[in-house]
Amino acid sequence: AQTVTQSQPEMSVQEAETVTLSCTYDTSENNYYLFWYKQPPSRQMILVIRQEAYKQQNATENRFSVNFQKAAKSFSLKISDSQLGDTAMYFCALGSSYSGAGSYQLTFGKGTKLSVIP
Amino acid sequence: DTEVTQTPKHLVMGMTNKKSLKCEQHMGHRAMYWYKQKAKKPPELMFVYSYEKLSINESVPSRFSPECPNSSLLNLHLHALQPEDSALYLCASSPRLAGGRETQYFGPGTRLLVL
Numbered sequence: 567a568q569t570v571t572q573s574q575p576e577m578s579v580q581e582a583e584t585v586t587l588s589c590t591y592d593t594s595e596n597n598y599y600l601f602w603y604k605q606p607p608s609r610q611m612i613l614v615i616r617q618e619a620y621k622q623q624n625a626t627e628n629r630f631s632v633n634f635q636k637a638a639k640s641f642s643l644k645i646s647d648s649q650l651g652d653t654a655m656y657f658c659a660l661g662s663s664y665s666g667a668g669s670y671q672l673t674f675g676k677g678t679k680l681s682v683i684p
Numbered sequence: 685d686t687e688v689t690q691t692p693k694h695l696v697m698g699m700t701n702k703k704s705l706k707c708e709q710h711m712g713h714r715a716m717y718w719y720k721q722k723a724k725k726p727p728e729l730m731f732v733y734s735y736e737k738l739s740i741n742e743s744v745p746s747r748f749s750p751e752c753p754n755s756s757l758l759n760l761h762l763h764a765l766q767p768e769d770s771a772l773y774l775c776a777s778s779p780r781l782a783g784g785r786e787t788q789y790f791g792p793g794t795r796l797l798v799l
Contacts, residue, residue, distance in 0.1 A: 600784075
């Protein structure tokens with residue numbers, strides 16, 4: 567079974583500062599996919615960044631970057647130059663590389679509520 | 685355009701009512717999903733459709749009935765719901781049903797309150 571753990575239920579950061587959200591996971595697969603989704607208050611869940619496990623290079627998307635440590639099964643999200651619009655719930659998710667039955671689901675962590683303070 | 689739309693945005697219904705939630709995408713995706721999300725919790729998968737056929741039913745009570753009339757449209761029919769069914773119902777789609785290899789795109793959700 568796959569598991570995803572986000573150990574920080576809530577975090578806060580000053581505007582323009584940098585913050586790192588942690589995520590650890592467990593899977594028996596050698597290849598898989600990791601995601602960070604952002605869900606602002608009363609707004610829809612959007613994909614922030616995606617990482618394929620067989621790629622050693624860490625994914626980046628503008629102010630968002632990940633630190634992917636495959637051996638440690640760690641997938642942290644770094645947000646640089648935090649903005650008020652970054653205030654949201656952040657979910658880390660794990661997806662299988664297989665397409666067979668039972669492998670379709672994303673396994674989500676419990677989420678980290680991030681507040682950006684002016 | 686990576687847009688999934690859902691209607692209505694809000695819904696209040698009594699336990700004896702019948703209502704439907706609608707989800708639509710025009711990205712040519714062939715996999716569509718229904719999730720239930722309680723406050724401050726991650727989404728929980730309910731149903732998955734692939735090429736308009738139900739692939740996964742995560743042991744959801746029969747008072748929830750999904751329907752996929754065509755490749756762009758997904759409905760969730762609600763009947764005799766309980767107050768504990770109050771939640772945010774999210775629809776998502778992906779190009780194909782292929783686990784993590786395909787990114788899921790979420791709609792804004794329908795916030796349901798059962799009285």
